[in-house]
Structure formats: C-alpha cells, structure tokens
Amino acid sequence: MPRVAPGQRKRAYRPKTRSGCQTCNPSELDNAQGAASVSLFTNRMTEVRFPRLDELKHLDRTNGGLVRRVKCDEARPACYPCLSTGRTCDGYGPNTEAPPALVGAVSRSPSMGxxxxxxxxxxxxxxxxxxxxxxxxxxxxxxxxxxxxxxxxxxxxxxxxxxxxxxxxxxxxxxxxxxxQSQTNGxxxxxxxxxxxxxxxxxxxxxxxxxxxxxxxxxxxxxxxxxxxxxxxxxxxxxxxxxxxxxxxxxxxxxxxxxxxxxxxxxxxxxxxxxIERLEEMFVHLDHQVTQMVSGPKWELYESMNEYAQKRQVPAIFSSLSKARESLVSQWHVASYSTTSRGDPTNEKLPVVPRAGAWQKKSTSILARWSSAYDAYLDIRGDNLTEEKRKGTATLRILRELGLTAMMLTRTKVDDQMDWDVFCPMFRKIVSIAEDILKLDLKPTEGTPTYCMEMSLVRPLFEVTCRCRDPNIRRRAISLLRNSRREEGGWHAFPTSRVAQRVLDIEEAGLLDVRCCEDVLGWARISDVEPVFDHSGRRATLTYSRLGSEHGLDREMVGEVVEW
Incomplete structure (x- = not known):
C-alpha cells in the first residue's frame, strides 16, 4: 500500500468480527442451511465480539441446544484456552481474521506489478x-x-x-x-x-x-x-x-x-x-550470528537484550516453526550476555550479571519451556509438514542439542577438554541429523551453491569437529562440510572443512592409532578455536589455545594460517 499524506488516507478494509477457534466458539453454520444460516452465523459472531471481562465463558442457546462461548485468543495452531484446560483445539474456520502482527502492514497477496x-x-x-x-x-x-x-x-x-x-x-x-573469492578490488x-x-x-x-x-x-x-x-x-x-x-x-x-x-x-x-516487532526479532537473530564471528556481544546492548527477553516470553505452544526458531535463538542470545561476562570479572564497565550457576539454572528453565512449546507444536502439526519444514525441524533439533551441551558444561573450573567426551552420543546424533538434511538438500539442486544468512548446519558441524574427539564422528562431520555447497552468513562449508581438518591434524599429530576419543589425550587437545576467513585470499587465520607441554599447566595462544 503506498503511503499518502495525512488526511488523504482511505480506511483500509478489515474483517468486522473475529470468530475464534471452533472449540471455544462453535460455528452454527451448516452447509445445508444456505444463506439463512450464514446470516444467523454473522449475527451470532457480532453478539459475542466484545464479551465482558467477567464472562470469559457462558452458555448460549442456539437452535434449541446449548453452545459453549469462551474468549479465544486465536493463537495458532492451537489457542491458549484450549491448551490450558486440556481440550483439543479444532482450529479455525475460513473467515478467521489475519494474525495481528500483519495488521498495518502492506496488502497480503504479493503484487506482480x-x-x-x-x-x-x-x-x-x-x-x-x-x-x-x-x-x-x-x-x-x-x-x-x-x-x-x-x-x-x-x-x-x-x-x-x-x-x-x-x-x-x-x-x-x-x-x-x-x-x-577471486576478486580483491571492489x-x-x-x-x-x-x-x-x-x-x-x-x-x-x-x-x-x-x-x-x-x-x-x-x-x-x-x-x-x-x-x-x-x-x-x-x-x-x-x-x-x-x-x-x-x-x-x-x-x-x-x-x-x-x-x-x-x-x-x-x-x-x-x-x-x-x-517493528518482526524487525526486532530479525536483528536479535543477526546479532547472535555476529557474536559468533567477533569477540563476544556488545555490552551497551545488554539492558536492551534483557528488556527484549521480558517482552518475548516462551509461549505454551508455538504458532509456527519460524516463531520457534526466533524464540530459541533470541532467548539463547540474551543468556549469552551472562556467560561472556565471566571471562573478565575485573571490568568495572560490565553490568552485574548472574554467576555461572545462576546462568545454568536460568538456561535450563528456558530450554525446558522452549522444548515443551516446540513438542506441543509438533504433536499437532508434525504429520502435515512439508519436506522443507521437516528439514527445518531437524535444524532446530541440532540447535537444541548444542544448547544442551553448552548448558551442561558451563565453565566453572579450569578448562578441561576431556569433559566433552561424555557428549559423544549427542555429537553422533547431530551429525546423523545433518546427514539426513544434506541428502534431501542435494536432490533438487545438486551442483548449485546455496546462500543464506541462517547458520543452520555449517557452524554447528564445525563445533562438533572442535569438541568431539571420536575419530569416526569427527571425520563424518568434516566430510559433510567438504561435500556441501552451503554458505551460511560468513561461513562457507568447504573452507570451514579445511580449518576443521587442520584442528583434527593438530590434535592427532604423533598418535599412531586413534580408535576412540580417549586416545586423544588431554594435553594434546586445543580449545578456544576461532577461524577468521579471508575468502578472497583463499586462506584463514586460525587461533587456538593449548598446553605448552605434556606436563604443563598454563595454556598459551597460538596462531597460524590455513590455505586452500
């Protein structure tokens, strides 16, 4: 809709009534009754449009029978009144009003003009x-x-x-x-x-x-x-x-x-x-990706992040998979502001944030609520998802698994990379899910590179290669990166596979026969792995920390260049 000067705007059409779901407000419309029933249905919707606050539920007599009337919030795919009382939400009729978030935006159907x-x-x-x-x-x-x-x-x-x-x-x-990558000048x-x-x-x-x-x-x-x-x-x-x-x-x-x-x-x-609320969700998501590419979140945004989290509480059930994704990423991003502060407790400019134990407790609660809302959505809509949406549910499972590992292994002691070994079953599950996604992803567009801003697979697989020392799981993850043609933000799959291979070579150097994660000893493991890619120069600067010797206690930072 074009913007016009004040005073010249014509009132946009909006539906006059909201019917609610068919469980809270059953429709009296019977296909066999024709136009007379349509009129009765419209009048009945008008009667219950503005119920009093003390009349959230009452009975109405229609065609000689009793019909339940409940104030419905019209959440999708199921409304909260139905979920909170254990009833099965029967969904919405064809005349339900568009979601509130889209009201005030431009017209619903894309114009080809x-x-x-x-x-x-x-x-x-x-x-x-x-x-x-x-x-x-x-x-x-x-x-x-x-x-x-x-x-x-x-x-x-x-x-x-x-x-x-x-x-x-x-x-x-x-x-x-x-x-x-082949150009350096503009x-x-x-x-x-x-x-x-x-x-x-x-x-x-x-x-x-x-x-x-x-x-x-x-x-x-x-x-x-x-x-x-x-x-x-x-x-x-x-x-x-x-x-x-x-x-x-x-x-x-x-x-x-x-x-x-x-x-x-x-x-x-x-x-x-x-x-603006939709744009706010997108920027929080993008800022989360930025913090994975640069050193930590910007602390002048800390207060805004807390306010955002207060406004975006996890619902009882998600209305869509995209809402589930935004909720998981935004809630986790807000929590990450608490973890980064522990790295520099002497900085007086940092706000007071929860200690590691408090953060772990808060994160556990957030992930539990998110999982409940996500599982509730899948119980209702899981059987009707498209192939693309099924791949989306798989990426959310990967993010949830990585979130669990980060939450359970909060650093409250000296960095011990051996602690990651207990998560091998979880890492194996992540790689298996990624294999299924990439097999489906390659069928229609084999040979065509995929570009997106969403960090769905490349960065999670790289995290697996850095944290999992099981030789089979690790090499499966590297192989997926090497053969994928995905670019997610600043993470290209093939260059990332070269960096992951270098991390593996560093840790297994001098080891003759690595059969399990325990064969990679603690002193040989590196941590704080951070690559900075220079795609035009076909190289990356890799930094990491490692023990100076087999019996050393202090870790030292090391930097090197990986080329491809």
Whole structure:
C-alpha cells in the first residue's frame, strides 16, 4: 500500500468480527442451511465480539441446544484456552481474521506489478524465485517472500537493494560461489554496484532535505546491505550494518499514548511495511550470528537484550516453526550476555550479571519451556509438514542439542577438554541429523551453491569437529562440510572443512592409532578455536589455545594460517 499524506488516507478494509477457534466458539453454520444460516452465523459472531471481562465463558442457546462461548485468543495452531484446560483445539474456520502482527502492514497477496527495464525485471524475478526462498531458510517466514517484495514496489531504496542482491546472487550461482573469492578490488557486478549506490542515495535523500526516513525502511535496508556485503565477502562492513541496525532499535521508544514507535532522527509510519516487532526479532537473530564471528556481544546492548527477553516470553505452544526458531535463538542470545561476562570479572564497565550457576539454572528453565512449546507444536502439526519444514525441524533439533551441551558444561573450573567426551552420543546424533538434511538438500539442486544468512548446519558441524574427539564422528562431520555447497552468513562449508581438518591434524599429530576419543589425550587437545576467513585470499587465520607441554599447566595462544 503506498503511503499518502495525512488526511488523504482511505480506511483500509478489515474483517468486522473475529470468530475464534471452533472449540471455544462453535460455528452454527451448516452447509445445508444456505444463506439463512450464514446470516444467523454473522449475527451470532457480532453478539459475542466484545464479551465482558467477567464472562470469559457462558452458555448460549442456539437452535434449541446449548453452545459453549469462551474468549479465544486465536493463537495458532492451537489457542491458549484450549491448551490450558486440556481440550483439543479444532482450529479455525475460513473467515478467521489475519494474525495481528500483519495488521498495518502492506496488502497480503504479493503484487506482480513491478515496472522497469528488462534487466531490472529479470533481477527482481531472480530474487523472488531464488534469493528470497534461500534467505528464508528451511523454516520459511513472511519477511523475504512476501513483505519485502511488496514493500519494494513502493520504496525506491528497498527496490534498488533487491535488484542489486538478485543480480549479485545470480553471479554467485553462475560462478559456483567462487566469484567473490577471486576478486580483491571492489565489485564484480556493475549492475549490482550501481543499484547498491542508488539504494543508499534513496535512503539518505529524506535526511538531506531535512525530512525523516521511516524507521522500518532504514532497518530493512540495513539487513539488505548486510546481505550484499556478505555476498561480497566484506564481513566487516556487513557486521557494521547489523550493529548499526541494533543501535537504532535500542534508540526506538514505544509511545503508549499514540501506540507508535518513535525515534529522535527517523520518522514513524502509520502503516510500516514490516512491523517493528518482526524487525526486532530479525536483528536479535543477526546479532547472535555476529557474536559468533567477533569477540563476544556488545555490552551497551545488554539492558536492551534483557528488556527484549521480558517482552518475548516462551509461549505454551508455538504458532509456527519460524516463531520457534526466533524464540530459541533470541532467548539463547540474551543468556549469552551472562556467560561472556565471566571471562573478565575485573571490568568495572560490565553490568552485574548472574554467576555461572545462576546462568545454568536460568538456561535450563528456558530450554525446558522452549522444548515443551516446540513438542506441543509438533504433536499437532508434525504429520502435515512439508519436506522443507521437516528439514527445518531437524535444524532446530541440532540447535537444541548444542544448547544442551553448552548448558551442561558451563565453565566453572579450569578448562578441561576431556569433559566433552561424555557428549559423544549427542555429537553422533547431530551429525546423523545433518546427514539426513544434506541428502534431501542435494536432490533438487545438486551442483548449485546455496546462500543464506541462517547458520543452520555449517557452524554447528564445525563445533562438533572442535569438541568431539571420536575419530569416526569427527571425520563424518568434516566430510559433510567438504561435500556441501552451503554458505551460511560468513561461513562457507568447504573452507570451514579445511580449518576443521587442520584442528583434527593438530590434535592427532604423533598418535599412531586413534580408535576412540580417549586416545586423544588431554594435553594434546586445543580449545578456544576461532577461524577468521579471508575468502578472497583463499586462506584463514586460525587461533587456538593449548598446553605448552605434556606436563604443563598454563595454556598459551597460538596462531597460524590455513590455505586452500
């Protein structure tokens, strides 16, 4: 929907009633009754639209029978009143109103009215058919494949950014994901570079004219610019865009009187292209990935992270797999702020955070609530998932297993890498799940590199190779990375496999016959493994800590270069 001046806006159509689920508010509509029953059904919905607070449940006489009336929150796939009382939620009829998070955003069905040159239309279509689905990941979501495409039809900065990303992604696939690694001086796609520049100019134009660019447009552009820089292997610039967006979100305040978000510099739209709450979820997710690429979270965001966690409590049941993913990542990311502080207890600038034991207790509670809500969703919807969503559920299982290991092995003592050996069954399960996902992932697109911002497989498999010393499990994980063509954020599968192989070689050096994890002795194991990739130079700087000798007590930091 195009934005218009105040006073000229026409009232958008919205359904006048909300029927609730069929268990809380059973429909009197009978297909055999025809139009008369439709009228009766509509009138009955109107009667129960605004129940009093003390009438959450009452009985109504319809056609000579008694019908239960319960105030329904219309949560999906099952409402809370049904879940809390043990009833089976029968779902919703075809006239149920759209989810509240989408109200106020642009129209529901994607428009195909994009106008432009032949090259622009081709790039836009490539983004719509290839880039957006890959960026959505296994679990999907409405941002990349619907909301963003609709917004691009009305905002020039978003449109140019999409054209640049679509064109760059096409070159990425054409050159088998190696295009950017072979260049060291700037862009390799003139069309993408020109549209990227136009996007930046369009974004800054309102500010240069003493106007205000909308908050949502600025945040969406930050995400798109980060994607563009990531595909160019300019990870420092990509991280800067993400951190800039996080800083803006921390500065945004919600006005209870006007019921709108406000910012000192950026403007506020009555109908944002994407709800601010949805963008907040995405940035917390992206910031979590940034902290895995750089040294720890930024502490000026600590208070905002706590506020975010308070607003996003784990529900009784998730409405979708994408919501389950966002909840797991965001809750875990917030908890990570507590763990990082233990590394520097002398820093007076750090806020007071829970000690290791308290963090472990809190994390256990979070993961238990999340698992309960996730299992409740699978009990209802698990049999009706598509193949892509099944792969998504598998990636969530991997993240949950890794979360369990981190939670159970909280460092409260001297670093002892032998402690990881008890998690071998868990590591084996993670590798087996990843094998199943990659087998399905290779069937339709064999030979085509996959690009996404979601860290689903590459980083988890690398973590397994660094923590698991079982020779079979470790080599299976490295083999999966070597043969995969996935790029997840700044993590390319093949270069990551080369670094993982080097970690294995370091620890097994001089060992003649490694049959089990116990054969890799504690003094030979390394920890704090951190690679920094230079894809244009086809190398990575690997840093790690290890004991200086077999009988040493102090660990020392070591750095070396891995080439491929």
């Amino acid at each position: 994009f106008q432009g040159t032949g090259t622009e239309r081709w790039s836009f279509d490539f983004f719509r058919q290839n880039t957006a689905p890959q960026l959505s990941g296994f679990l999907g979501g409405d941002f990349w494949e619907r909301l963003l495409l609709q917004a691009a039809l009305h905002d020039p900065s978003l449109r140019h950014a999409i054209l640049a990303l679509g064109s760059l992604h096409a070159r990425f696939q054409q050159d088998n994901g190696l295009m950017m 862009w390799t796609d003139d069309f993408a570079s020109e549209n990227y520049s136009q996007a930046i100019r369009s974004l800054a134009k309102p500010l240069s004219r003493d106007g205000q660019q909308a908050i949502d447009v600025w945040l969406i552009c930050s995400i798109l610019f980060a994607c563009l820089e990531t595909m160019q292997c300019s990870y420092g610039s990509a991280i800067t865009h993400i951190q800039s967006g996080m800083k803006i979100l921390c500065e945004v305040k919600y006005n209870e009187e006007t019921r709108r978000h406000q910012h000192d510099v950026l403007g506020t739209s009555e109908t944002p292209y994407v709800p």
